[in-house]
Amino acid sequence: MAMRLPSGSAPADQPAEKPSAARILVAEDNEINAAMMATxxxxxxxxxxxxxxxxxxxxxxxxxxxxxxLMDMRMPVMDGLEATRRIRALPGPEARVPVVALTADALPERVAxxxxxxLDAALAKPIDRDALVATLARLLGRPTPSSPRGAAPA
Structure with a gap:
């Protein structure tokens, strides 16, 4: 079952979600990691x-x-690799949704x-914010919608 975090309320230090914001799915079985990534x-x-x-x-x-x-590679029920294979087998445009591996095992041969x-890319855990921002911008074809510092990365 999917764990869903509240989408309607954000703490005061967070910008409200914009209707036109890209929709990111965080597939992560560890609730703390999922909450941190979502934040x-x-x-x-x-x-x-x-x-x-x-x-x-x-x-x-x-x-x-x-x-x-953003797909954790080691999860219960179905791991990230099998989930990605099934996504790629979907009919229509959903099969082409970019999938990024989140993994502590980021050895070059594993990433290959x-x-x-x-998978379209891989990010090593713990996730580096700058690497995440660059990967999202590249795969979504647009800069980050906003940043706490006020400017999207170049």
Whole structure:
């Protein structure tokens, strides 16, 4: 079952989600990691949903609920690699939703395997904010919607 964080209320130090913000699905089974990632993404101006396992992530993408997926590679029910394979097998544009591996195992040969399996990029845990921002901008084809510092990265 997907864990969903409240989308209507954001703490005062966070910008409100914009209707035109890219929708990012965070597929992460660790609730603390998912909440931290969701907070970081919301502060950057993205709309965020979470999924607690790969099967829930596939269902969300199939329902057209994501413009990009940040996919933990080790989850219960269905791991990130299998979930990505199933996303790539979906009919229509959902099969082309960018998927980014989130992994503590970021050895070059492992990352090469992820890319060969259909993932678009990989980010090492713990996630570096600048690497995340650059990856999202590249894969979504637009700069970060907003930033706490007021300017989108170049």
């Amino acid at each position: 970081m993404l919301r502060r950057l101006g993205y709309a965020v949903r979470t999924a607690a396992d790969g099967a829930a992530a596939v269902a969300a993408v199939a329902a057209g609920e994501a413009d990009l997926v 395997g992820y890319l060969a399996a259909g």
